[in-house]
Amino acid sequence: xxxxxxxxxxxxxxxxxxxxxxxxxxxxxxxxxxxxxxxxxxxxxxxxxxxxxxxxxxxxxxxxxxxxxxxxxxxxxxxxxxxxxxxxxxxxxxxxxxxxxxxxxxxxxxxxxxxxxxxxxxxxxxxxxxxxxxxxxxxxxxxxxxxxxxxxxxxxxxxxxxxxxxxxxxxxxxxxxxxxxxxxxxxxxxxxxxxxxxxxxxxxxxxxxxxxxxxxxxxxxxxxxxxxxxxxxxxxxxxxxxxxxxxxxxxxxxxxxxxxxxxxxxxxxxxxxxxxxxxxxxxxxxxxxxxxxxxxxxxxxxxxxxxxxxxxxxxxxxxxxxxxxxxxxxxxxxxxxxxxxxxxxxxxxxxxxxxxxxxx
Amino acid sequence: xxxxxxxxxxxxxxxxxxxxxxxxxxxxxxxxxxxxxxxxxxxxxxxxxxxxxxxxxxxxxxxxxxxxxxxxxxxxxxxxxxxxxxxxxxxxxxxxxxxxxxxxxxxxxxxxxxxxxxxxxxxxxxxxxxxxxxxxxxxxxxxxxxxxxxxxxxxxxxxxxxxxxxxxxxxxxxxxxxx
Numbered sequence: 054x055x056x057x058x059x060x061x062x063x064x065x066x067x068x069x070x071x072x073x074x075x076x077x078x079x080x081x082x083x084x085x086x087x088x089x090x091x092x093x094x095x096x097x098x099x100x101x102x103x104x105x106x107x108x109x110x111x112x113x114x115x116x117x118x119x120x121x122x123x124x125x126x127x128x129x130x131x132x133x134x135x136x137x138x139x140x141x142x143x144x145x146x147x148x149x150x151x152x153x154x155x156x157x158x159x160x161x162x163x164x165x166x167x168x169x170x171x172x173x174x175x176x177x178x179x180x181x182x183x184x185x186x187x188x189x190x191x192x193x194x195x196x197x198x199x200x201x202x203x204x205x206x207x208x209x210x211x212x213x214x215x216x217x218x219x220x221x222x223x224x225x226x227x228x229x230x231x232x233x234x235x236x237x238x239x240x241x242x243x244x245x246x247x248x249x250x251x252x253x254x255x256x257x258x259x260x261x262x263x264x265x266x267x268x269x270x271x272x273x274x275x276x277x278x279x280x281x282x283x284x285x286x287x288x289x290x291x292x293x294x295x296x297x298x299x300x301x302x303x304x305x306x307x308x309x310x311x312x313x314x315x316x317x318x319x320x321x322x323x324x325x326x327x328x329x330x331x332x333x334x335x336x337x338x339x340x341x342x343x344x345x346x347x348x349x350x351x352x353x354x355x356x357x358x359x360x361x362x363x364x365x366x367x368x369x370x371x372x373x374x375x376x377x378x379x380x381x382x383x384x385x386x387x388x389x390x391x392x393x394x395x396x397x398x399x400x401x402x403x404x405x406x407x408x409x410x411x412x413x
Numbered sequence: 414x415x416x417x418x419x420x421x422x423x424x425x426x427x428x429x430x431x432x433x434x435x436x437x438x439x440x441x442x443x444x445x446x447x448x449x450x451x452x453x454x455x456x457x458x459x460x461x462x463x464x465x466x467x468x469x470x471x472x473x474x475x476x477x478x479x480x481x482x483x484x485x486x487x488x489x490x491x492x493x494x495x496x497x498x499x500x501x502x503x504x505x506x507x508x509x510x511x512x513x514x515x516x517x518x519x520x521x522x523x524x525x526x527x528x529x530x531x532x533x534x535x536x537x538x539x540x541x542x543x544x545x546x547x548x549x550x551x552x553x554x555x556x557x558x559x560x561x562x563x564x565x566x567x568x569x570x571x572x573x574x575x576x577x578x579x580x581x582x583x584x585x586x587x588x589x590x591x592x
Contacts, residue, residue, distance in 0.1 A: 065580050068578065076577040077578065079573070079577065080570050083569065083570070083573060084569065084570050087566060087569070088566060090441070091440065091441065091444060094441050094445045094448070095445070095447070095448050096449075102449070103450050103451075104448045104449070104450065105447070105448070105449075105450055105454075107450075108450065189535075191527055191533075191535065192526070208450045208451070365544075366524075366525060366542060366543075366544045366547075367525060368526070372455055373526060373527070379532070380455065382452065384451065384452060387449075387450060387451060387452045387453075387454045387455045388450040388451070388454075390454065390455060391446075391454045392450060398547075398548060401524075401544035402552075404544040404545060405545070
């Protein structure tokens with residue numbers, strides 16, 4: 054079939070050597086233009102572009118590389134439980150997770166640093182990532198933090214902040230003045246710095262509130278969109294401890310001890326934006342007094358080691374969302390999604406090197 | 414036996430040019446989204462997944478068309494090494510167009526992520542969640558995509574060589590024809 058001879062064609066006059074050269078050059082131009090366009094699009098010929106790997110390389114540069122661990126929020130512990138919806142958010146979102154009933158949850162408490170051995174008292178920030186798996190197979194993943202706002206509003210500013218925090222080769226510590234200089238040049242970080250001033254490293258994951266910080270849209274069955282920020286607030290747990298113990302790893306012990314006594318609960322709150330509230334800037338708080346919907350109760354029942362627990366292989370990509378929840382145009386969301394993917398590929402490639410021990 | 418054909422069947426030509434646009438767009442979308450932290454990343458990703466599945470479906474249709482229509486032959490005077498290069502590169506193009514969407518689908522499955530083609534259209538996972546499998550497939554997806562890009566470039570250069578220099582009717586057989 055393929056080997057049949059083609060019909061006889063009228064002979065064409067031969068090309069002159071010059072014409073052959075010009076035509077070969079033409080082919081070369083087509084190939085070079087197409088390859089050049091491709092290498093521009095993939096970033097190779099566009100060195101100024103902030104790429105996912107640029108962010109993750111900066112995290113590795115600042116924190117060191119710990120094979121198998123997340124490149125940020127590396128120290129953590131897996132938790133499993135469920136979300137008990139009360140149905141209150143059904144009018145706002147068609148997501149199955151908000152219907153009356155239970156949705157299984159796999160979560161992870163963590164500290165915000167790329168060092169999995171950082172002392173628990175080294176930062177006042179704690180984080181909680183959650184994966185809700187709806188009965189229809191769709192998922193809602195979110196990474197929340199104990200601060201109410203993020204330090205910056207754009208991935209570019211975040212990258213500059215990482216650069217300011219880069220260790221000086223001479224001292225192994227960030228250059229003095231680099232971070233204050235960064236904050237001085239970024240007045241949008243003022244609300245975050247205000248929070249840091251009063252925040253103390255808490256003695257427990259259980260006593261913290263965790264905020265989604267980035268805004269999203271809830272979409273109901275009628276297609277109406279409502280901008281929200283979500284968060285969880287501890288229910289019936291003791292007040293945050295003012296001072297943290299000296300031991301470097303008390304958070305995990307505290308969590309395990311509390312869970313042995315019974316499940317830990319948080320209320321899931323949806324704060325509704327009003328017209329004019331910034332939905333694309335995670336560094337700006339929304340004014341007080343916004344309507345808050347209590348959507349149900351997060352119940353965490355059990356902790357698991359992060360090197361063997363179910364959360365280990367979950368990328369808490371904030372853009373994995375079920376129908377009924379949509380991203381806002383907050384530029385940090387796409388950046389988080391893209392950078393997490395880069396970190397996820399690095400650590401899944403190294404999963405065999407991950408020690409099952411707590412420390413190497 | 415009927416007379417040899419000088420052109421590809423119209424349906425084959427239609428599929429070729431439609432998929433040429435889709436595959437080249439797909440390669441640029443993939444390269445761009447993997448290198449972006451902007452909203453473009455998300456926008457391109459949401460385009461990449463349904464387009465990949467569309468290519469997978471079309472390549473199946475195309476293989477069926479390939480084996481059920483008559484193909485024009487290569488010129489009798491084409492050197493054996495070029496004949497071999499043509500055969501191997503076509504095999505590679507079909508293989509990659511078929512494999513890349515499946516590797517992409519499998520790698521999302523291996524990550525334990527829901528395979529969403531839109532906000533509500535979901536495909537089943539095709540491999541169990543496993544970090545090692547994900548890492549292997551994710552890297553394979555990139556390397557195979559680069560291999561496809563370079564094979565497409567070679568295919569394009571060869572087509573232009575036939576059309577502009579040899580002028581032997583090979584390029585014409587995919588561009589136009591009455592049959």
